[in-house]
Amino acid sequence: MLGYQGKILHVDLGSGEIKAIPLNEDDAKKYIGGTGLSARLIYGSVKPGMDPLAPSNPLVFAAGPFTGTSIPMVSRSSVSGISPYTGIWGEATTGGTFPFGLKNSGYDAVYIVGKAKKPVYLFINDNKAEIREASHLWGKDTYATQGILKEELKGLRHYVSCIGRAGENLVPYACIINDKGRAAGRCGLGALMGSKKLKAVVVAGKSEASLADKDRISVLAGQFREIITNNFMSLAFREYGTMLYVDMGMYLADTPAKYFTKSVFPAEKITGQALKQAYSVKNYACHGCPIGCGRVVKGFKKSIPEVDGPEYETAGAFGSLCMNFDLDSIIMANHICNAQGIDTISAGVSIAYAMHLFEKGILTEKKAGMPIKWGDSKTIVKLVEMIINRKGIGELLGKGTRAMAKELGSDPEEAAQVKGLEIPMHDARAFYGEAISYATGPRGACHQKGDYYSMELGGMVLELNVIAGDRFMNEGKGEMAAKFQGFKDLFDSLCMCKMSPLSLTQITDALNAVTGWNYSPLDLYACGERSLNIKRAINNKLGVTRQDDRMPRIAVEALKEGASAGRSPDMDMLLKDYYSFMKWDWGTGKPTKEKLFELGMHDVAADLWK
């Protein structure tokens, strides 16, 4: 199989069994790789009522066909599983150099089940794998873990993906970290890793996959590099990182503030420009990326010489959402999240919710053990540490907004989450396509799967007739958002960076050159649709219905200020339009048999509709 290693590594941490399984070619052609292929691999293990922390719940690391090639902006890989945080489909992607190392270790994916008796790490090097003792790493933060392994494996070029104390402590939204501070951030897959007593996955090797047409790939890579370099968005990200959007986001009412109740705030204090002015900031680029949108803050503190990030989402979550405009504390909170491995979005939203509840008197000083006031930067940093250590009120905040509302007896419509996953830093009232994307996203509220704001601001998909329109319009927006979601899901199967400005046609050309397939852009788009539908089928099996495809009131009721003042998306209209295009059954929320047959998913149809 060209473009693939052709095998999946199966590891049972309980029995110690390790074996390579051939990659099914039909699965690769239908689901590509990354999260799509992982969903296909996991589907058979999904049972209604399953415990996500049970040893039998698989954790899957996967690369894609582009990983390891010279195509720019493809050093991405995914981690997937049934989320211990939300209880439904969970996925997260990451960049850096680990993805490149994962593919070149000799496998397209690593499928891990079981629970080790004591802490271990998985070592994979050129088609061989072994489970190694990791007791000496348990309790260490992600930076120390990477440092110790670097020392122990001196002389071998290797790449580490690991958890921090949060994952060990089973904090529900613990994440997985690689390349110092790159995060597979969402859905609590770090807790799933911790539940298996798996501290790290270390990959090494030079097993490059064979490619169909190296000359064509070389030509395309050159062209793509020029397109990317000559794109002013690349320039913008290179110069100021993703945080450059904070002020523009505020003017568009896209960057939420004060726990989704405001959209106007002093944005200039927490933009990429402010970061660059106040700190020594360097760029970070993933393997083979000509942009380098990542930020590294140098010389932050004597004890913390380097901080990876912050990125836009983190600046919003610990910044405007908490009415905190102190950059120092945002950087510090970001660093602690990286070092101990928690999702900055879920952490920031949970802390902002605590502030909201404290102001309303629902969360009292007695219950919290401290006042939790808007903009209190010291409290934010303290709460992040308490979440990681599951201490005091941190135990509750670590369970996220849905559980907080339930345990504190507050209005569930004020818990800013969809299907248990916190709403990220793009406001659904600013782009109605975003609202329906959040409501229907396979992992819950997700700005990656349906970053509709980026489409409305210029990232159109002409092959699918997805074009920018009135951002406040409801009519037809459900269909547009569904198409865009399918397109963006492809990026997580191909394992491509979503910042890539390449068109569907250009991506298809590259895939054909890598694999020798003869896909049309619409063939490839169908793979994105297939990925969305198998994840939906997984969620249906876990109890998700149409009633779960909704936004909480706090995130959609009209604001009184800013560019979206007085506006609110019509969720009923959007959802009907979305369902109609997706061919999902209105009564059950399942993909219809017709749709599944259309996508060649006959076995899923038979299973889902039995």
Added chain:
Amino acid sequence: MALLKVQFHGLWGLYLGVDQFPLESSGLDEALARVEEQFGPLLRQRLQERGVKLDGDIKKYSYITLNSTGLQQLQDNRLKYGDVLHVFPAVTGG
């Protein structure tokens, strides 16, 4: 004629060295033409100095709103006193 404010956001403001300026115009089309005439060449020059060569006018690589309404959604050419024409670089966050 209406007096409006043109506001350059983010990178545009940085590259042009101007955050906002007043403009008198009889209509939206004229206002946009004057923004292009006054700032288009300079913006493209600034971008080229940074290795990015762009063709076309500012509208092509910007997201422009009149107050909070996108250009594509505006029904007519009329302006009123105090309107703000926001010119954003067409970039998005993470």
